[in-house]
Amino acid sequence: MGDTPRVALVTGAAQGIGAEVARVLAGEATIAALDTNAEGLLSLVAELRGKGQRATAWPVSVSDASAVETVVERIEKELGPIHTLVNVAGVLRMNPVVSLSDEDWATTFGVNTNGVFHVSRAVARRMVPRRAGVIVTVGSNAAGTPRMQMAAYAASKAASTMFTKCLGLELAQYGIRCNVVSPGSTDTAMQRGMWKDEHGADAVIAGASETFRVGIPLRRIATPRDIAEAVQFLASDRARHITMHDLCVDGGATLGV
Numbered sequence: 001m002g003d004t005p006r007v008a009l010v011t012g013a014a015q016g017i018g019a020e021v022a023r024v025l026a027g028e029a030t031i032a033a034l035d036t037n038a039e040g041l042l043s044l045v046a047e048l049r050g051k052g053q054r055a056t057a058w059p060v061s062v063s064d065a066s067a068v069e070t071v072v073e074r075i076e077k078e079l080g081p082i083h084t085l086v087n088v089a090g091v092l093r094m095n096p097v098v099s100l101s102d103e104d105w106a107t108t109f110g111v112n113t114n115g116v117f118h119v120s121r122a123v124a125r126r127m128v129p130r131r132a133g134v135i136v137t138v139g140s141n142a143a144g145t146p147r148m149q150m151a152a153y154a155a156s157k158a159a160s161t162m163f164t165k166c167l168g169l170e171l172a173q174y175g176i177r178c179n180v181v182s183p184g185s186t187d188t189a190m191q192r193g194m195w196k197d198e199h200g201a202d203a204v205i206a207g208a209s210e211t212f213r214v215g216i217p218l219r220r221i222a223t224p225r226d227i228a229e230a231v232q233f234l235a236s237d238r239a240r241h242i243t244m245h246d247l248c249v250d251g252g253a254t255l256g257v
């Protein structure tokens, strides 16, 4: 690879898991940090630059196909070829199906599913002629396990998980790998938004029979770092023979299913 650092595009990088993925990858790559939250991006970029690392902010919505195409073009022009794409941007709208609005459904799919398609397509188009690159999509353990009030979210994550595996099949002939990391409950703003009080973490760990959740066998909530390190491994050359894999990082909450 020479001395030029690889370029890693991380979506959803303004906070939570995406910001942690950017921090972990920044040790070995130039980071293109993409999010709708421009303020969060700027503070992440300032943090990374403060450590002598290379990072730039790209305030764009992954739901907007033409804006994504434009920004990917600009990133490659300004930073160089994207070697690593990590799809982390996501939204959670909780509601029972009977109360779910068209807007809840469309927004959830617009980010979690269409967003993964838009960014992966724009990047994959450029990776194919170079016959190099790796894509990791952050899904959810809810993609394979039904959860109360999460129908839109779980369905959108199931779609982006299968999309990423199919992309991996199409791109394998070019040596490009595509994998999924499926987190369980992870300590971020999205997770804390579901906690009812200060005992929220304990309640998630304990589980609840009325919502058919078994709890977390490893007795802890994941840190964003737990997820970021799984992403880092799949994005690295140490995982060079792994593609179309879904790596669940949930402390056993879905019983390894």
Ligand SMILES: NC(=O)c1ccc[n+]([C@@H]2O[C@H](COP(=O)([O-])OP(=O)(O)OC[C@H]3O[C@@H](n4cnc5c(N)ncnc54)[C@H](O)[C@@H]3O)[C@@H](O)[C@H]2O)c1
Pocket (backbone or CB within 6 Å): 011, 012, 013, 014, 015, 016, 017, 018, 034, 035, 036, 037, 040, 060, 061, 062, 063, 088, 089, 090, 091, 111, 115, 138, 139, 140, 141, 182, 183, 184, 185, 186, 187, 188, 189, 190, 191
């Ligand atoms: N935290 C958990 O317990 C958990 C569990 C399973 C899966 N996940 C998944 O991990 C990913 C990161 O979640 P998190 O917990 O860090 O959430 P978060 O809400 O803290 O961060 C999500 C980020 O995505 C960004 N984003 C939202 N819509 C966007 C759009 N249209 N374009 C670009 N960026 C957009 C937000 O601005 C935010 O910075 C999500 O895909 C989420 O579904 C999280």
